Amino acid sequence: MKLSEPYKIQCLIPDLPEPQEILPYLEEMHAARWYSNFGPLNSRFEAAMKSFICEGAGGPDFEVVTFTSATTALEAALRSLELREGARVLIPTLTFPATATAVINAGFVPILADVDADSWEMLPHHARETIAKQSVDVVMPVSAYGKPIPTAEWDHFVADTGIPVIADTAAALGQQPVGKHIHLAFSLHATKPFSVGEGGLLVTPDAALASRSKSWSNFGFSGPHGVISQIGTNAKMGEYYAATGLVQIERWPQVKARRQTVLDMYRDALAPLGNRIKLQESANTFIPATFVVHTGGQAPQIGKTMAEAGIHTRFWYLPPLYEHPALEGLVSGIDLTKAFPVTEELKNSLIGLPFHVFLSQQDVDDIVATLTQIL
Numbered sequence: 303m304k305l306s307e308p309y310k311i312q313c314l315i316p317d318l319p320e321p322q323e324i325l326p327y328l329e330e331m332h333a334a335r336w337y338s339n340f341g342p343l344n345s346r347f348e349a350a351m352k353s354f355i356c357e358g359a360g361g362p363d364f365e366v367v368t369f370t371s372a373t374t375a376l377e378a379a380l381r382s383l384e385l386r387e388g389a390r391v392l393i394p395t396l397t398f399p400a401t402a403t404a405v406i407n408a409g410f411v412p413i414l415a416d417v418d419a420d421s422w423e424m425l426p427h428h429a430r431e432t433i434a435k436q437s438v439d440v441v442m443p444v445s446a447y448g449k450p451i452p453t454a455e456w457d458h459f460v461a462d463t464g465i466p467v468i469a470d471t472a473a474a475l476g477q478q479p480v481g482k483h484i485h486l487a488f489s490l491h492a493t494k495p496f497s498v499g500e501g502g503l504l505v506t507p508d509a510a511l512a513s514r515s516k517s518w519s520n521f522g523f524s525g526p527h528g529v530i531s532q533i534g535t536n537a538k539m540g541e542y543y544a545a546t547g548l549v550q551i552e553r554w555p556q557v558k559a560r561r562q563t564v565l566d567m568y569r570d571a572l573a574p575l576g577n578r579i580k581l582q583e584s585a586n587t588f589i590p591a592t593f594v595v596h597t598g599g600q601a602p603q604i605g606k607t608m609a610e611a612g613i614h615t616r617f618w619y620l621p622p623l624y625e626h627p628a629l630e631g632l633v634s635g636i637d638l639t640k641a642f643p644v645t646e647e648l649k650n651s652l653i654g655l656p657f658h659v660f661l662s663q664q665d666v667d668d669i670v671a672t673l674t675q676i677l
């Protein structure tokens with residue numbers, strides 16, 4: 303196949319409601335002539351999200367605030383901690399660049415930590431090792447590829463050290479338990495399993511932080527008098543997106559079941575490859591947002607062969623943060639192989655196989671057959 307031709311099998315196809323499913327909410331919105339500024343649909347979506355998150359996970363009381371994206375939700379939470387300019391925020395090397403840009407846009411400095419070889423996440427022990435050597439003001443773990451972060455362990459870390467944790471759980475909505483101390487930012491972008499097209503959520507047990515974050519998303523206004531009490535921005539979710547979110551909550555059981563079916567097809571098809579392919583740790587306890595596998599250093603070759611066979615793969619979260627030209631300054635003078643040995647190994651091993659609800663058994667068999675040619 304010529305590389306200019308469209309792929310036979312796409313890596314990711316968003317799964318959003320049909321327009322007619324959203325229409326009743328849009329008619330309601332239009333009748334009220336209220337399209338943004340924390341309108342009735344946004345309030346309903348925030349309230350419905352509270353029960354949705356409880357049902358999926360259980361746990362203590364918390365606030366839900368909508369945003370334009372996970373990136374703005376992360377920035378809002380960081381700013382609302384009211385730390386000094388230049389505060390140091392520990393983040394993993396293996397993540398989407400927005401984890402780092404949110405920190406920088408909030409006026410803080412990202413400090414990089416390596417990830418775990420099996421879960422591909424930065425874990426509490428990485429944070430403990432770093433704070434033993436240098437000062438860290440905030441820790442931002444990432445739910446890698448949608449794998450829920452260990453809530454109880456991070457809660458324990460906050461209780462123990464007093465260092466706040468704002469987790470970038472962008473891809474884990476519907477599967478990530480909430481904690482007693484940690485703040486969570488979710489993405490509702492089209493590429494995420496629970497998507498409204500574009501949007502984000504902050505989920506926090508801290509009502510004051512929720513309120514400052516919400517005010518920041520609305521130019522810094524607080525109270526009824528039309529005055530700003532902080533320098534905010536405009537990061538409010540509009541009513542069109544809230545309408546889609548209300549439908550997505552209704553659709554979630556089917557969305558989840560279809561994603562599980564595709565995952566099961568992969569598990570069966572990959573089984574004969576044995577340990578030539580490694581899945582993310584605890585892969586049988588959650589449904590990933592993107593299906594990334596470890597190929598023992600063969601990811602570039604697999605990507606090429608797949609493309610020639612018309613199969614689209616993605617190197618999600620790669621290159622590592624420190625290889626992005628805009629972020630290279632974070633590691634100047636550091637020996638990368640010594641500082642980040644796991645990431646250095648993972649960067650040629652991880653590859654995202656096609657994963658979405660429109661894949662057929664035949665597609666999965668073709669993908670795995672192509673993989674088998676190389677492994």
Ligand SMILES: Cc1ncc(COP(=O)(O)O)c(C=O)c1O
Binds near residue numbers: 374398470488
């Ligand atoms: C780990 C991670 N953080 C942040 C984001 C950004 O989310 P959003 O597009 O909602 O800003 C993404 C999106 O892919 C992500 O994967």
